[in-house]
Amino acid sequence: MSNSSGVSRGDRNRNARLVRLRVLVPLSSAIVGIDLADNKQVVVVTDHDSKVLARRTFRCRAWDLGIALDWAAERATAKGFAGVTVACEPTGHRWRVLGQLAADRSMPFVCVQPMQTSWARRSEDLTFDKTDDKDAILIARLTAQLRCYVPEPVEETWGRLRHLGTRRERLIGEAVSQVQQMRDLLECVWPAALETANYPFRSRTWAAAMWVVVDRDNADFTRTRRLGLARFETAVRREITNRGGHKPCLRIVRKLFAALNNPTGVIAHRRGALERVQLLLEDWAENQRKLADTEARMTAVLDELELTALVTSISGISAVGAAAILAETGDPRRFSTARALVKHAGLAPREKLSGTFTGRTKLTGQGRPRLRLNAWRAVWGALQTNTAYAARYRHLTTRETNKLTPTQAQTAIAAAILRHMHAVITSGVAWDPVIATHGTRHHAANTKAA
Template sequence: MQTVRDLLECVWPAALEAAKQPFKSATWVAAMAVVMGHGRGQDGGDLDRTRRLGLARFERAVRAEVTRRGRVRPCLRILRRLFAALTDAAGVLAHRTAVFERVEWTLSDWDQARAKLADVESRMTAVLNELGLTRLVTSIDGLSPVGAAAILAQTGDLHRFTSARAVVKHAGLAPRERKSGTFTGRARVTGAGRPGLRVAAWRAVWGCLQTNRVYAARYRHLTGREHNRLTPTQAQTAVAGAILRQLYAVVVHQQAWDPVIATHGTRRLDVAAA
């Protein structure tokens, strides 16, 4: 995405202005594929030729490309803005032909990468289903099957760990104080575990903070308390560790995630019951 952005900023910046977040817009990507001639067996990048098609034919071509990419219909506002940008002469015009060829190649590589990613994610979730873990791991609000599968692919069988804290230490997310003689520094994560597991847990944080009320409340508490207030990054790291600990409990004990236990823990519930 950054490669395409850099190239278009040099020769055709108006294309990037057609959508607020162009690379997240299926319509914009499909329209660019049509303009560049990607997948049509033609020399793409001729803006005059595309403009001579007319808006109606251009819209039909983009609709077909959007459907091919698995979407229902394009956003006409973005489509029409990109068509209007065909006449914009801003940019280094002499380099457009060569740059558009590179953009077409990059879009092709991007499509192949996304297809491979979809295939891998499908296989990951299939393994999760075979192990009978999908229902358990997705009981944690905000944790998707792909996110859980990515974590478990890095940990292996969670039963091999002696405790939930051992999983957090394996990821390098366990806090440790820096001590030397009489000096005691601030506690920091060790960072000595598996980088791939840290990344998988870190990515799971974003979805959980959006939909999981327990984790969202924990994050707000850590970043808003008066004493020992954490930075957003530190609080997200703490949430990542909580996800690993509770995923361990869910899988090892074969019990669905309980927001009450996740908030208060089992010991406080036992005391209250007594």
């Protein structure tokens, strides 16, 4: 179908965004640009031509900036403006405080990306000068040009999910670090222990048996060997029960007991290194407990938002995985399109076209890194159980034209997961594999034929 107006879908979305921003940055209002810092806040009031109407430095904390907003409103009124629009960079937690102060005074509030400010600073006078006064003016100038955005609205439940998601990421990072430290130590002083299981750190039996060796016997292999295999199995079985399990894998237990006689490794460092392993195992177990508690809280928030049934209708997506993604996106309904959400994650392709030249298409890599990471993690489970995603992956990696590498295909599936989550949440309709594979038009045609 031809587009008689000559306006593309991207043009319409861009025009709609500019309309929304113009409501918040009307020509009848002055612009208050604020460069936030710890206890020094530079405030400038400008018109839409970036002419400075007033400037002042406030020696106060961010939560005391109410006096600065009142001062800026008085200066704007004195110059004939009907109101003010407050703008700043999203610096730490301070921009949230400023947004709340602006909302209390019914002042529109927008944010400017620090990257935009950095580019504008270089183009200002072709130098790398950076001062608080200059940054405040640049923030106001970019706002006047509508090169700003509306920050995510503050909502209690979604905000709680965001904080829990941040805690989960920290705990996962600590768990990975602890595992790597234990692996490095064991490779140095007792490498045979790592060969007793295919994936030792995923095995509850291996962890329990290692705990018996390094905690009960203080890494004294002679004492552990005196136990004998039968009593060693009993001790491991008792530890498994304490950890909430039922019975150990005796094959791993016997292999680890046999490894006590293996002399490979730096013997002189063995006792001290295994003492560190014991401490790391203790920290790791506590970390796993905290991680399980955090994930349970996240799924409870998902239930509170009444989204669990919708997001888990996507085959291969668990409630925890969906909660981790939504902790980074916030409410997906704030994105006008699914593609906007994909761009927010930095998973949208970046085209390079000029005349007859076509460059190599790559991902933008912008947006929220943790959102990309959580979407990437969701791919692995989805490809195992979701037939639509698995078929899409096979097609992308085996087609004759423009065949993708496995990593590129997995990235495409990650973007598809974000689009489908946006679709099911905004529409309130469960995921349909037919629509996911063929689109809504094919589904509507089949329904009409039936």
